[in-house]
Amino acid sequence: MAHRVLELTLVSGHSLMDVNVFNRMEVYTITSVLGDPRTRQRTRTDRDGARHPTWDDTFLFAVPRTAAKASAAGAYLHLLLRTERLFGFDDRDVGEVFIPLADLLACACVGAGPAPRCATYPVRKVHCSEHRGMLTVAYRFGPVVASLPHLHKGLCWDDAVAEVVGYELPSSGQRVMKPQSSRHITKLTRTACICMTPCLFEKSGLFFSPNLKVSSSYPFVSRD
Numbered sequence: 706m707a708h709r710v711l712e713l714t715l716v717s718g719h720s721l722m723d724v725n726v727f728n729r730m731e732v733y734t735i736t737s738v739l740g741d742p743r744t745r746q747r748t749r750t751d752r753d754g755a756r757h758p759t760w761d762d763t764f765l766f767a768v769p770r771t772a773a774k775a776s777a778a779g780a781y782l783h784l785l786l787r788t789e790r791l792f793g794f795d796d797r798d799v800g801e802v803f804i805p806l807a808d809l810l811a812c813a814c815v816g817a818g819p820a821p822r823c824a825t826y827p828v829r830k831v832h833c834s835e836h837r838g839m840l841t842v843a844y845r846f847g848p849v850v851a852s853l854p855h856l857h858k859g860l861c862w863d864d865a866v867a868e869v870v871g872y873e874l875p876s877s878g879q880r881v882m883k884p885q886s887s888r889h890i891t892k893l894t895r896t897a898c899i900c901m902t903p904c905l906f907e908k909s910g911l912f913f914s915p916n917l918k919v920s921s922s923y924p925f926v927s928r929d
Contacts, residue, residue, distance in 0.1 A: 707770050707849050707850060708767045708768060708769065708770055708849070708850055709767075709768055709769070709770045709810075709846045709847055709848070709849055709850065710765055710766070710767060710768075710846065710847040710850065711765065711766045711767075711768045711806075711809070711844060711845075711846055712763060712764075712765055712821070712844065712845050712846070712847070713736065713763065713764050713765075713766060713782070713842060713843075713844045714761060714762065714763040714764075714821065714842060714843040714844065715734050715736065715748050715760045715761075715762050715763075715764075715784070715840075715842055716759070716760070716761060716823070716841040716842055716843055717754075717757070717758060717759040717760065717761075717840075717841050718732060718734075718754075718756075718757065718758045718759075718786060718828065718838055718839065718840050718841075719757055719825075719838055719839040719840075719841065720756060720757065720838045720839060721756045721757070721758070721786065721799055721800065721828060721837060721838035722756075722799065722800065722830075722837040722838060723755070723756055724788060724797050724798070724799055725788055725790065725797070727791070728790075728791055729755045730755050730756060730758075730788040730799070731750050731751060731752050731755075731788055731789045732750070732751050732754070732755075732758040732786055732787065732788050732799060733747060733748050733749065733750040733751070733758075733760075733786075733787060733788075733789070734747070734748045734760065734784055734785065734786050734787075734840075735747050735748075735784070735785045735787065736748075736764060736782060736783070736784050736785075737782070737783050737785075738766055738768070738780065738781075738782060738783075738806075739779075739780060739781065739783070740783045744766065746764045748760040748762040749762060750789055756838070766782075768780065768806050768810070768846075769806065769810070770849045770850075771810060772806075772807040772808075772810035772811040773807075775805070775806040775807040775810050776805070776807035780805070780806040780807070781803050781804060781805045781806055782802075782803070782804040782806065782809075783801065783802075783803055784801060784802040784803075784804070784840065784842075785798065785801045785831070786798070786799040786800050786801065786802075786828060786840070787799060798830075798831045799828070799837060799838075800828035800829055800830055800831065800837035800838065801828065801829060801830075801831050802826045802827070802828055802829070802840050804826060804842075809844055809846075810846070813845070813846045819845070820845070821843040821844060821845040822843065822844055822845065823841065823842070823843045824841070824842055824843075824844070825839050825840065825841045825842075826839065826840050826842070827839060827840075828840050
């Protein structure tokens with residue numbers, strides 16, 4: 706089924722609540738679609754910003770093609786902010802943000818150009834409404850991509866991705882194809898990947914930020 710590619714940049718956090726007692730916070734963010742761990746992507750850890758971390762890390766996600774479809778599926782992005790801790794203790798939750806994909810897609814459909822849009826969201830305590838700061842993101846969408854079995858052979862759709870965004874698998878049962886050269890741009894999750902050549906993205910009108918990075922814990926995007 707048709708879908709769009711969301712380019713999401715985790716820019717920075719502001720005035721986050723300090724949840725550490727003995728040391729400065731070192732914050733990172735984990736982003737997923739519908740909270741599904743198979744789509745989970747991690748930013749680098751900010752070692753210097755403490756309550757005001759900066760990442761500027763960019764990730765890609767396959768999402769429903771219209772706001773109406775995203776709304777019907779209840780699709781959303783879940784962003785969990787955590788801080789690393791000393792002496793091997795488990796990392797601690799700072800807060801979380803929920804972003805309905807329908808809202809992002811609705812903005813993208815109203816005269817959106819190639820430049821990313823910026824938005825700031827309140828960070829809440831996990832499973833609670835307590836305010837814990839703000840999170841700034843930037844985002845943009847590629848155009849609607851046609852039915853996958855007819856696309857360039859470098860773009861494939863795995864069942865894990867289809868399950869996450871609520872789409873049926875292509876009738877051909879086509880599986881993920883590994884990139885044949887280092888010139889591919891590759892999105893990796895634990896059980897799913899989308900492989901696209903730079904040429905395909907340029908033709909689609911989706912251009913990458915110059916600060917596109919590799920996620921340290923969950924490798925997501927690489928570009929040679």
